[in-house]
Amino acid sequence: MSLMTTPAPWRRAVVTGGAGFLGSHLCERLLDSGVEVDCVDNLLSGCMDNIAHLEGRQGFRFVHCDVSSGRTADELTGPYDLVLHFACPASPADYLRHPLETMDVGSLGTRNALTIAHRDGARFLLASTSEVYGDPLVHPQREDYWGNVNPVGPRSVYDESKRFAEALVTAHAGTKGMNAGIVRIFNTYGPRMRAHDGRAVPTFVCQALAGDPVTVAGDGSQTRSLCYVDDTVDGVLRVAASQAVRPVNIGGGDEATVLDIARRVIALAGSTSPLTFIVRPEDDPERRRPDTTLARELLGWEPRVGWEEGIKRTIAHFSAPASPAPRD
Numbered sequence: 001m002s003l004m005t006t007p008a009p010w011r012r013a014v015v016t017g018g019a020g021f022l023g024s025h026l027c028e029r030l031l032d033s034g035v036e037v038d039c040v041d042n043l044l045s046g047c048m049d050n051i052a053h054l055e056g057r058q059g060f061r062f063v064h065c066d067v068s069s070g071r072t073a074d075e076l077t078g079p080y081d082l083v084l085h086f087a088c089p090a091s092p093a094d095y096l097r098h099p100l101e102t103m104d105v106g107s108l109g110t111r112n113a114l115t116i117a118h119r120d121g122a123r124f125l126l127a128s129t130s131e132v133y134g135d136p137l138v139h140p141q142r143e144d145y146w147g148n149v150n151p152v153g154p155r156s157v158y159d160e161s162k163r164f165a166e167a168l169v170t171a172h173a174g175t176k177g178m179n180a181g182i183v184r185i186f187n188t189y190g191p192r193m194r195a196h197d198g199r200a201v202p203t204f205v206c207q208a209l210a211g212d213p214v215t216v217a218g219d220g221s222q223t224r225s226l227c228y229v230d231d232t233v234d235g236v237l238r239v240a241a242s243q244a245v246r247p248v249n250i251g252g253g254d255e256a257t258v259l260d261i262a263r264r265v266i267a268l269a270g271s272t273s274p275l276t277f278i279v280r281p282e283d284d285p286e287r288r289r290p291d292t293t294l295a296r297e298l299l300g301w302e303p304r305v306g307w308e309e310g311i312k313r314t315i316a317h318f319s320a321p322a323s324p325a326p327r328d
Contacts, residue, residue: 078122
């Protein structure tokens, strides 16, 4: 059964990065499950528009705070029984613009969030990423694959920040006996993504709706495995509710080329936009698909929303005048 309809096992949670794309959906799902939520964000890449509909709801509190700062524990008094650490610039445009902040939130921010979880005896879950696998030499990617990452490349601030955060969680849990887990999230998409954050789906959708050329990096042969945000949130909360301490992949199984994704978006948007090809970013992964055997066997999780339905919902979000995309 989905955690969307199952009462949650927590009373009070803190979500760092809660005003971001994925964080805001987590806050909403937790509130719907009867959990009180402290939503923490410094608004570096998050947006108040994402949580405007949650303001005033019973049990919801927004805390404008940088989780990398030394005052985090004073601001977040708790007590909590769930700490979801999702604070981090996640799009290439953001982490390339804010490299030091990205490294800080993976190191200092993770340690501060762990300190809060340890203080309260809370379940801790780190939002890691498929980027820890780099440009993988193993396909599909299993949790026991160590990855192929360029530690000094342009994407390294994000990749290595997450890899360090995973090591920090593992060390913290091992030395202090904490209930701490790691979820490795693959390409998630859906409403509340920013129109110009550099990720493929919102970029393609906005270009197609505007009738502009849809820009495909390289020849578009690189693959991605998309997962609609509702499915990702369900997977994240299943990992949180489990006692899993090893990393767990959460992502879609529909591997498609970036070129094919662009064509799908154009067709579903009813657009006449032409395709155009631009320079492919350095260290852009060639193939990306999660092995989700562990999530299926351990948690009973698998994606439910197909790519066609998910893209239709995303197009509807960006095209609805009453539901504008969050400001950049």
